Amino acid sequence: xxxxxxxxxxxxxxxxxxxxxxxxxxxxxxxxxxxxxxxxxxxxxxxxxxxxxxxxxxxxxxxxxxxxxxxxxxxxxxxxxxxxxxxxxxxxxxxxxxxxxxxxxxxxxxxxxxxxxxxxxxxxxxxxxxxxxxxxxxxxxxxxxxxxxxxxxxxxxxxxxxxxxxxxxxxxxxxxxxxxxxxxxxxxxxxxxxxxxxxxxxxxxxxxxxxxxxxxxxxxxxxxxxxxxxxxxxxxxxxxxxxxxxxxxxxxxxxxxxxxxxxxxxxxxxxxxxxxxxxxxxxxxxxxxxxxxxxxxxxxxxxxxxxxxx
Numbered sequence: 001x002x003x004x005x006x007x008x009x010x011x012x013x014x015x016x017x018x019x020x021x022x023x024x025x026x027x028x029x030x031x032x033x034x035x036x037x038x039x040x041x042x043x044x045x046x047x048x049x050x051x052x053x054x055x056x057x058x059x060x061x062x063x064x065x066x067x068x069x070x071x072x073x074x075x076x077x078x079x080x081x082x083x084x085x086x087x088x089x090x091x092x093x094x095x096x097x098x099x100x101x102x103x104x105x106x107x108x109x110x111x112x113x114x115x116x117x118x119x120x121x122x123x124x125x126x127x128x129x130x131x132x133x134x135x136x137x138x139x140x141x142x143x144x145x146x147x148x149x150x151x152x153x154x155x156x157x158x159x160x161x162x163x164x165x166x167x168x169x170x171x172x173x174x175x176x177x178x179x180x181x182x183x184x185x186x187x188x189x190x191x192x193x194x195x196x197x198x199x200x201x202x203x204x205x206x207x208x209x210x211x212x213x214x215x216x217x218x219x220x221x222x223x224x225x226x227x228x229x230x231x232x233x234x235x236x237x238x239x240x241x242x243x244x245x246x247x248x249x250x251x252x253x254x255x256x257x258x259x260x261x262x263x264x265x266x267x268x269x270x271x272x273x274x275x276x277x278x279x280x281x282x283x284x285x286x287x288x289x290x291x292x293x294x295x296x297x298x299x300x301x302x303x304x305x306x307x308x309x310x
Contacts, residue, residue, distance in 0.1 A: 001059055001102070001226045006031045008057035010042065010091055011064030015171045015215050016106065016164075020061055023219035033057055043086040045093075052094040060095050060103040061222060062088060062144075066137075070203070070271050072178040073134040084140035092147045096157055103159040104226055105148050107141040107234065109211075109275050110134050111163060119278040122163070122234050131272045145234055152232055162225055165238035165277050169215035169300055174307065182212055185249050186297075186304050193258040194308075200253075200260060203268035206246030211276045213239045214296040217289040224287045238277035239289045255297055 001007075007024065011017035012034040024032060033055050040051055042064055066076075066083040073080060088105065095103045112120045113128030125145070130138045148159035168182040176187065185202065192200045221237045229235060243251075249262050291299075 019215035048090040081136035088144035
């Protein structure tokens with residue numbers, strides 16, 4: 001990927017997209033084109049086609065998506081499947097029409113079956129039933145993978161798909177209901193500490209295990225794949241380490257010096273029992289994550305404290 005080539009980052013204001021832009025600019029890729037959602041509605045096919053015809057990007061990183069935690073996924077099911085299907089379909093098709101050199105589509109670890117063996121290998125895709133709470137989002141992401149495969153098969157497009165694990169870090173969403181588990185826990189525990197609240201209630205039993213990757217590590221992996229991977233198989237991106245929700249909550253409490261008690265509401269949804277990606281493929285290619293969960297939490301907690309002081 002030439003440093004002077006035009007690169008379009010779809011979704012550059014989100015956590016993932018902004019992380020990608022920071023990484024690319026740091027590495028000397030400054031011919032980056034972006035549009036905010038108010039400037040370009042990615043669900044509008046004609047608008048997307050017009051944008052591609054005008055800008056003619058050589059490379060596309062498709063990080064735009066409607067995302068959220070377990071509550072948002074389960075509540076806004078129609079929005080999650082419609083918005084994500086439209087976004088990816090419009091961008092992938094426009095990339096084909098305008099002869100984009102290479103496109104990377106970012107999926108999600110939720111594409112894998114709920115009860116698939118752990119760690120999750122790429123070949124487990126479509127081998128069983130999905131987790132019901134985020135099935136609309138997962139099906140949309142699976143459709144994006146299939147689109148990339150189909151356009152490669154029929155038209156010879158160099159469109160690749162990468163599946164990140166649970167992400168966190170700079171520019172994350174800390175909404176009290178619509179955020180993912182790690183930022184939600186940071187928000188609840190930090191605010192409980194600041195307000196001297198005796199307990200923090202956490203959704204579920206605390207037993208599900210999740211793998212987490214800092215967004216800066218993801219950005220590093222995406223650039224690595226844009227430079228080094230042109231295969232037709234999906235590829236996992238993760239840290240290779242998981243942790244239970246209860247242990248994660250305890251670790252955050254320890255880092256913010258919260259001495260209250262953690263209570264678990266077992267009437268709330270747990271989601272998939274475990275999600276740990278098999279990352280042997282990307283490791284074999286030569287990439288490994290660099291930011292440990294402990295180090296990443298220190299950075300992220302400091303960033304959240306700055307947010308609430310604003």
